[in-house]
Amino acid sequence: KNEVEQSPQNLTAQEGEFITINCSYSVGISALHWLQQHPGGGIVSLFMLSSGKKKHGRLIATINIQEKHSSLHITASHPRDSAVYICAVLMEYGNKLVFGAGTILRVKS
């Protein structure tokens, strides 16, 4: 079992829909990252969370440390949101970054 699991693996949405991507982890962490990877492009950090909730534009990220779960929400989705969204956790000890396999999001117009 992977230490970081994301769901769903693939997601297709219509423009304007509310989207949720989930991340569960099985290890102790000091922080969690949500990353975005556009086709053929590099990886960009969206959020770093250690507790609670963060919002940036139409993106909202939440984390529940007790339940070892985080969600990334996209409100009013747009085709330009189409990308791979990656959850990565910073291990509590050793400062190692462990990545989920990613969620491939396609938003259709």
Next chain:
Amino acid sequence: NAGVTQTPKFRVLKTGQSMTLLCAQDMNHEYMYWYRQDPGMGLRLIHYSVGEGTTAKGEVPDGYNVSRLKKQNFLLGLESAAPSQTSVYFCASRKEADYYGYTFGSGTRLTVV
């Protein structure tokens, strides 16, 4: 402000050939990392460096070598490429004291035929 620059962006190698991937950062970061990304899997750490002249193995180091002769550059070498090394390679860097501030490059897509 270029951030992390990877060269080349694409490469096709024949089995047994060698090549070097270059990662350059202009942020004066101490820590640098090489990852590989394969379908259905999270990024996996190949090698990393905590400073000039030092390197260490990650999860999947076999078949790769690295060098960090200058603080700003981290080189990943494949001495004898194998089809199993077909992957997208990402470099990342961060400041020593900033455990959260990773900066990633744009990736190198390598195909070994």
